[in-house]
Structures are given as structure tokens and as C-alpha cells.
Amino acid sequence: MKRLLGIISSDNTEKLLVSSGTFIGLVDLSQKTDFKYYDWLRDRDYVYTDSNIASEEVFNFRLGPLAGANQECSIYHLKTYGERMLAVNIDQTYKSRKIENLMVGRSFDEAIPLAESVCSNFAFSHSVAFTQAIEEALGIELSDYSKLLRVIFLEIERIYNHIYVIAKLSISAAQKVYSSHLLYLFERCISLNSKYFNSTFLKKIKRVGEVKDFPKELFLNYLEELKKVVNEFKKIYNFSLDSRNYLDRLHNTGILTIEDFYNIGFDGPALKAMNYSLDIREFSKTTKNFKPILEEEGDSLARMIVRAKEVSQSLEIIEESIELLQETQPESPKSLKTSQKRDSGIGQSESASGTITYYVEIKDQKIDYVYISTPSTFLFRAIQKALVGQIFTDFPFIVDSFGAFFCDCAR
Template sequence: MIYLEVKPEEFKSTCLKLHKELHSPVMMLFVDDERIEQGGYFIYCAFLSFKEQQWSWVKTRLPADNPVFDSIAKEIYSANLFEREIKEMFGLEPLGNPDNRRLRLHDEVWPEGHFPLRKDFSGANAGGRVGEYSAGQVFGEGIFEVPVGPVHAGIIGPGHFCFSVAGEPIIKLSTRFGFTHRGIEKLLENKLPDEGVALAERVSGDSSLAQAQAFCRAIENISKLIVPERALYLRAIFLELERMYNHISSIGGMAIDVGFSFPAALCSIIKEALQALNDRLVGSRFLKGAVAIGGCRDIKEGDKKLIIDSLAIIMADFSEVRKMLLTSVSFMDRVDTTGRLSLENAENLGVLGMAGRASGLAVDLRDNIYPYSAAGFKMMVRNEGDVLARLIIRLDEFEESGRLIQELLDKLPKGETMSQPGKYSQGSGLGAVEGARGPVLYWARLNNEGRIVRCKIVDPSFRNWTGLSLAVLENIVPDFPVCNKSFDLSYAGNDL
């Protein structure tokens, strides 16, 4: 971990240099309000050398009476959403960024001048001017708009999509989220780390394990807590089980969105088998309570046979799903070349995770990390960037996860699964986990009482929704559902 503390006027040039040298998007960009302790705001920007798994941070202090900084979004577009978030939540001005739209605090209901992540925020009840939401419109002969949402016909989160269409092809997609904003980062303030685990599990319900594990890793890094080797293996096993049930759910969703109901039904059976296995292992279908700061829940010796026997049945059913999908001419016609996201656009937007790998970005936080290195982890990458590529990545990763679980079980060491943290240390640290959708990132700072002062969360959906907006262009509206499901992003994870 490399930290570079620079003067405010050097912040932009240092970020641009690291971006160019490391060939990394902006992984995190956030503010920590330290006006009480140090008389100003601190802004952090993180980059990652994917080959060496080396994190580099740029940090600068902004005075309380002049909270402005030079925008880097024009040169590094992956910084844009972060800069909008900083202005919305802290009121700091990114000079030179023309995009000042809010992300989560909707103009119609949230008054101006109230910044909830400032330490002196006491509520938005004091009044203030509210505005009106304006989505960028496309004008021209024969162009019309198709609004969808925010409430959808299914058990999914709320999000508003507005399609500008010329004839049949989509020429612009405007998205609006924030409907499930709960103020998670604010809720974490002043909490003890052990209390924070339960909140992290609720950031995005279908990624409870990845969220909790990333949070735990951040706290463990602050306190230099050594996690037992057996716990590292079990954490990886649980993480792969979570990846498997998410991937099979997405694969079934793609099938149902083109009317292919039989493989979709079989996917539901497989997902149920995986979640029932989770419940038998840790008492939660969503793996809540499986990890804790310092380790994780243990499994009994008989559970190893349960997992292996369950996976044998699951993989047999899965092979049928794969065969049905890839040999159906009508299904392949709907997914091949549909919803393409180019490598260049993926890099510029900072799209990562499964969606990035389908466009040729060979980035996976599991690569060369123990215990995955001991299990012979193989990264799945494609270059086509379309719905079919994202489907095949999910199919291949499902099989790889099954193989990894069996390999990790074979090598599972004996011993304890928990290290007792004792008193938490003062300081800051990062936790990073490759979840089912991509990198789940938590940066936390603890005070001298061991309480959380600031916790920044980046769910992979936050950066990947923009990839969907580009991928659907020049496709037809009826293909949007399968494009959307091929990304299968989290509304709650985006909205926090």
C-alpha cells in the first residue's frame, strides 16, 4: 500500500500520472471530514496495479473555508460518478466537472445546502429550496421516449430508465437510481466494528458474504489482525458458493427474458439447492453470519461430504443448462452480438468484474491471492463484450467456482477459525474482495476508542451501471431486459 500526500494544487497531476503509469481506473475517490481534528477535509483517490495487486493512494487536505479541488473526470472518466457523489454528500466542488447532477438525493425531495456526510449534519428538516429532476432529452424528427420504472414487474429493486428511440434502435438511455438509498455510510459512523459487520451484510442482500468480508478485511488490516489459515480457506469457499448462486440466478434470468422457460426453471432448482446448502452450513441462505472480524464460522467434518455430494448433483444439472442454452439456435440468435460493450469503453468507464472480463479486461482480485493461488485459480476472460460473452463468463466461472470449492476442501487445513481482535487499533485500512459482480471495496478509519469515524463503500454496481447504458445503444428496446440481466447489477449496492 503506497500513500502519497500532496498539496491541493498537485492532486490532479499526481492522479493523472498514476492513472497513466498503472493503467488503472479510479478505484475509489472519496472525502473524509476531519474539520474537527485537523481543520479541513481530506480527499483520497485510489488506483490499483492489477498485475502486482499493489494499491496506490493520493491524499490531499482541503481547507474548511475553501473546499474545492480540481476535477479529474475530463481526463479520467471513471472519476465522474465519484466526483458527483462528493459534491452531493459533502458539498465540495470539483472544479471543471460540467456534470453536477445528483446521484441519490433526488432534487424534488432533498433541499439544497444539506450535505449528509458532513460531521455537523443534523438532518434536512430545516428547509431549503428543492429543484426539479431533468433527464437529458434527445430532440429530432421521429424520436420518442419510452420511460420504464422505477417500479418494475418483478421482485427487483427500483430504478428509472428512459429510452430515447429513433424507430426501433435505442440512441440514448438515461438512468436514475437512489430510490433505495438508506444512508449506510452515515449509519456506520460511531459504530463499533463488530456492529458494522451486520450493516455491511445488508448493503446488497445477494452479496452479503462479499460485503461483510470486505468490511472485515478493512478492520483486520487496521488492527494488523492475522486471520487463521483455515478461516482463509473457508472464507474463499463461502465466497464461491455466493458467486455460484448469483451466477445461476443471472443465467436463469437471461433465459426467461428471451422466453426460454425450461432452462430458467432448472436454474431456479440449482439456485435453491445452493441456498439450501448455505443454510445447512451456516444457518443462512444468504450466508449472513458466516464471517466475522478475525475469521469465520467453522464447518463440521461431515459438512465436507455434504458439500461434495451437493456439488455433484448441482454440476450435473448445470451441464444440462449449459447444453440447452448454447445449442438453442433461437436463444443464441437473441444473445450473440447483442448489447456489446467494447474494451475501450469498458476501460474508460472503469467497468470491472465479470462484465469487464467479458469485454477483455483481465482483472480479478482473486488472481495470485492466497488461498486461490494454492487452488490453481484460473481467470475467465472473453473479448466479444456482448450478452453471449457475459453469459459464457458466468457459465465458465460457475464451473470454476465448483472446482475451486472442491480443491479448497481437499487442502483445508486444520486449526482455529477465529483470531480474537481484543482492542481495535486507531488508523485506516482497505478491504477488497472479488464478489460475484466485481470488486467490493471498503475503506474504514477508526478513532482512538476503536469506533468507526468514516467508512467508504464501493459496490461494483456503482461503476458498472454506466456500462449497461452504453451497451444497449443501437439495440432495440425488447433486447434491453436480456442486456440488463447479463450485467445483473444491484440497485441497493449502487444506492447505499
């Protein structure tokens, strides 16, 4: 499956940033007809408009920018005649900070905190994608030891994000006891981050050419505490599956199809819930024998199930990686080519909600151009599509099931 990640406008030319499994790179603009969503992705920073339904019976119900249903500043324009949403327009511009522009002219060390600030929940994933792009531009290959550390922290980030999304869904369904337990486990996860790695959201860990090292014994101690969190999560999650009222709220709600993928280009758990995957871990030499978790229904319930199963899968990956870490010695990164005054690179990471991609151009050891492709950019389009035809009470179940963030979308 070929996917358009962005439109690169540099040196007065445009090229397409395209990914298809083992390939990631720039292709000629003539291939834009292969992607139905080229036009809106080219104008991704404008308000998403889907329909201009006009009728005396239809009115615009505006939700936001500050509302109880919104966890971030944003506006949903819901066209309705009373209960069912006939069309949805989303204004995602309130969280725009123009981070790509702020990076230009900065040194690598100055730009990394900006990448981490795009979305705190995906801070480590952003730092990995950004530094990988720099490493490719400079011809630097991480040591096997650093690659294992990178895998460990990415899976740690995945676990607490999935627990957080499932907690949001349980809150929407008024499962108060269940949601309280889940929020406690989420808080426990990020507290462990602070305790062992000195950062709640795993910031200041990834740098160009390296991943911050910690004593091997520390990872073993951390793993024992993380196992308790995951085991408790599995216990209460399995218990929640006995609540038919809860599951009924998610089942057949916000269904997407493969045609929606071809029209929008989203990935992550939203795509896996439709029995398809573009998870880049499948093609990584560090995560060998990785098999994506897949469901078939394409609804909010399927998206939740994918996340719940991935929590256990991530723990297994962390265990295997820490075991390998004990047998691996730290090394310096390898330099694959001599430094040049100007070069470009592409970096990717698989966040909890989908692939994050950075395209960078460097000049004289500073950032000259940046393009950030985030999963939430595509997911809010998917949310817009999934909401149409649903009733108002389904709104939070659909939105929360995607795990999208406006800050991640608007950058």
C-alpha cells in the same frame, strides 16, 4: 490496468482510492486526470444522465420505478423515436439507504449486518471486504484455516449468483423449461446454505478476525450435494447451447469495448467478456494458480459464457479448499501491531459481478468513516452505454447479462 474505485473525502481532504493488480491504496488528487470517469464517480449518488436529445420525433419512454422489466425500484429514461434507444438515463436513487452514514459511530459487530444488507446476493462478499478493512486497520491477520473458509464461502456465493443471472437471461428469452430448471437450481443452492450454514445468503458468518467454523465433516457432506447441483447445471446449460434462437438473442447484443472500460472503470464478468481481467483472486495467496475465465466478444453472450464457465471453476476451488481444510488446524488470528485510537484500512473481495472495496477509518474501536465501492456502481454506467443504439426487445438481455443490482449501487 489502473482503476479508480472511489474518492475519499475525510478530514477536509480528498484522495483517490486506486487499484492496479497488486496495489490498492490512496493516491494524491493530482492523479485524477488519469481517469476519464473521475467526475461522475465523484457525484455517483446523482442520477446518471448521458444525453439530452431534444427533437419532435424523439420522446422519453419512462420505465419504472415499478415495472415488470425491473426487479428493483428504479427508473430508466429511454430516449427513442419508436424502437431504437438513442440515449439512456438511469435513476438509481430509489434504493438508497445511506448505509455508509448509518455505520458511523457503530461498533464493528453492529456495522457488519449493515454491510451484509447492502445487497443480499453479495452479502458474504460485502462482509469480507468490510471486515478485511477493519482487520487491516487493527493489524489483524486471519489464520490459514479462516482464509480457506473465506475462499469456500466466496465461491459458494459466486455459484448461486451466476446461476441466478443465467436464469434471468433465459426468462427474458422465454426459455420457460430451461429457466424453470435454473431457478430450481438457484433455490437448491440457497436451501443448501440454510441447511448446512444456517443462512440462506451466508450472513452472520464473517466477523472481524475470524470466519464462523463448522464441523469438517459438514463441508464434505455439503460438497457432495453441491456437486449434484453443478453437474445438473452443466448438463442443462450445455443443452441450451443447441438453441440457436436463444443464442442469437444474446450474440452481438450490448457490446462493450476496452475504450468503454477506460471511460467507465467496470470489472467482473463484464470485463472478462472483453478478454481482460482485474479479478483480485489472481493476486491472492489463498487461491494459488488461479487463471481467470476470458472471452473476447464483449457482448451479452460472452458475459453469460464467462459466468457459466466460472460455475465449474468455483466448484473446483471449493473442492481444493475443503481438501486443504481437512489437513489444517483452526488457529487464532495473528495480531501484527498494537491497537491505536485511530487508524484506517482497505478491504476487498471478488463478488460474482466484480470487486467490492471498503475503505474505513476507526476511532476508539468504532467506525468513524466508511466508503463503499461496489461493482454495480460501475456496471449501471456500463449498462447505460451498452443499451444505446439497441432496440427495445434487447433491453432485458443487456441489463440482465451484467448481474448488477440497484441496492448494491445505491447503498
